[in-house]
Amino acid sequence: MIGIDYSNMMEEVIGINGISDLSIKNISSQIENAYNMIANREWKQLEFIDLPSQDTAEIKKIARYIRKSADNFLLLGIGGSALGPRAIIEALSPFHNLKKKPRVFIYDNVDPRTLKSIFTVIDLKKTFINVISKSGSTAETAASFLILWDKMKRALGKEAFRRFIITTDPEKGNLRKIANDEKILSLPVPPNVGGRYSVLSPVGLLTTEVIGINCNELLEGASSIKSICLKNDVYKNPALLFAVLLFLMDKEKNRHINVMVPYMDSLKFLSEWFCQLWAESLGKGNKGLTPYPSLGTTDQHSQLQLWMEGPQDKVVFFIKVNNFGTDIKIPAVFRNIEGYNYLPGHTLKELINSEQEATELALTKAGRPNFTINVPEINAYYLGQLFFFFEMATAFAGALLGVNPFDQPGVEEGKNLTYGMMGKKGFEDKKKEVYEYRKRKGKWKI
Known part of the structure; x- marks a missing residue:
């Protein structure tokens, strides 16, 4: 079963940038209301x-x-x-x-x-x-x-x-x-x-x-976590906990950017999928949490500097896979090169896991909130768990934020303007809007 280690989100670990159990307790009524909205199917789109x-x-x-x-x-x-x-x-x-x-x-x-x-x-x-x-x-x-x-x-x-x-x-x-x-x-x-x-x-x-x-293996994985994601206890329901952690970081610490960092190449596009789910579901009424896709270890060499010393507006969450299903040993060649001689005898799994833990610790030492989703391995069963977990977390987050996580009103205007430009019947007024816009558009350009 997938699980969450959120130690590095807590005040007693990272100091003033963290939250506390009291923070969670103080919004217990909001959590209860959010839970009830989902459990009682307040939105018909919860049919998923x-x-x-x-x-x-x-x-x-x-x-x-x-x-x-x-x-x-x-x-x-x-x-x-x-x-x-x-x-x-x-x-x-x-x-x-x-x-x-x-x-x-x-x-x-x-x-x-x-x-x-x-x-x-x-x-x-x-x-x-x-x-x-x-x-x-x-x-x-x-x-x-x-x-x-x-x-x-x-x-x-x-x-x-x-x-x-x-x-x-x-x-x-x-x-x-x-x-x-x-x-x-x-x-x-x-x-x-x-x-x-x-x-x-x-x-x-x-x-x-x-x-x-x-x-069916995808569905079996989803089914295996379904009852857990419907538990009325934030400390036993990982989807509800995920939503609460990121909601509190936004509410109390003004950290509204959520960086997803899987440490496995094959999960890169899971991040892309999550970004649409999280952004389109929650970004409404001047509220919302901004997802940011990343990949470990690749983006340690492109984004980590920003996470460590950039604006205090991010929460980083890692996806750590315990079993890669394979491993490759680093051979004992070029041992006379001092910069390489620490690697032989270790494996690629050791290296990638060490890099993940090192990044986690570095962020923690810098007082930057982070947490880890642990996944036993990646197969259809656990991928099904992840899909269902993130969908439930998104529904809970919408309820906490007070937005409908199942509509996308902000997308409709762009669609309607496109229809107008392409000549769809009934959208003639949108076509006129576009013509007027084009007249104004060229005033400031180089």
Whole structure:
């Protein structure tokens, strides 16, 4: 089971920059209220809590067909629809495309160079395409889908529909209509599960199966921590504790930047996934906590200086993996070089763990708050635990901050302006706004 060591957040360890048990006690009523909001399902979008018990038979059936029939699997989606699957691939099979088929490609950002590059390395006739959009109206995914549908129709004619899988709302939206009309295979995103909370739905599970990982192991991991993340005791509920620690650091110490530092390459994209979850869920009404992705030991050589001596506005939390599943011994060569002769006899695991502990201690000595999430190992089971843990922590944090962690009102204006610029019916006023903006924009420039 994953666990949290938060010793280096406490006042008696790091001094005035820390919090105390009294700090936690003083907000006990807020903690209780936040807990009740989640436990009592005050928001209908808390349906993600039920995902660990879903039936995966249809997902597995479709994935078997893809593995048997395809050389390539191209995923079209953005936000949680891409970040979740990418985090799974990088954590569980980071060099998948060099080892086995189908190769997996994720096209999220609508950069034409990227899509053109994908076209140079895949044969569409041997490719399956998973189109993911909960709403079915996401502009980036819609544009990508239109391009791929046209190309696939040109390549395969009337059989093109057989190469698509649409993952969307089970009842409504443009993609649902197209799936029904064109007889395209489809998988549902549960109506009350938002995109950034959907990694443990078909959004992430189909890709998991396509790369040859049993998606039930992800769900089993999530299920194993579910009851713990629903305990009404901040000292026994790691998700609630995580939210409380970062809430208190913001409230009492004005530390609103949360730096996530996994000490394992394969968890780099878990940080990217977490950043969307944390930022889009909590940044509302001039409130919020700012996530910052990092990677140990890499960013000790780029960001650590800032954490140590920069503004007192950060909390660093490490993800430490106890079992890497392998290790490599450092050989006894060039022992005559004084700067190298301390390394032989040790292993890479020893070195990376030493670097993590050294960074932790250095921050602690400098009075900089930090804590560690300990993970036994990285496999589908523990990755499922991490996904569910962070989703629950985000829901608790939203309740503590007094914001709705399931909407994104600040994103809508940008979408509407884009619709106006692209000529979508009903957004003519937004197009006018853009024209007026462009007139003003060039006044100050060099």
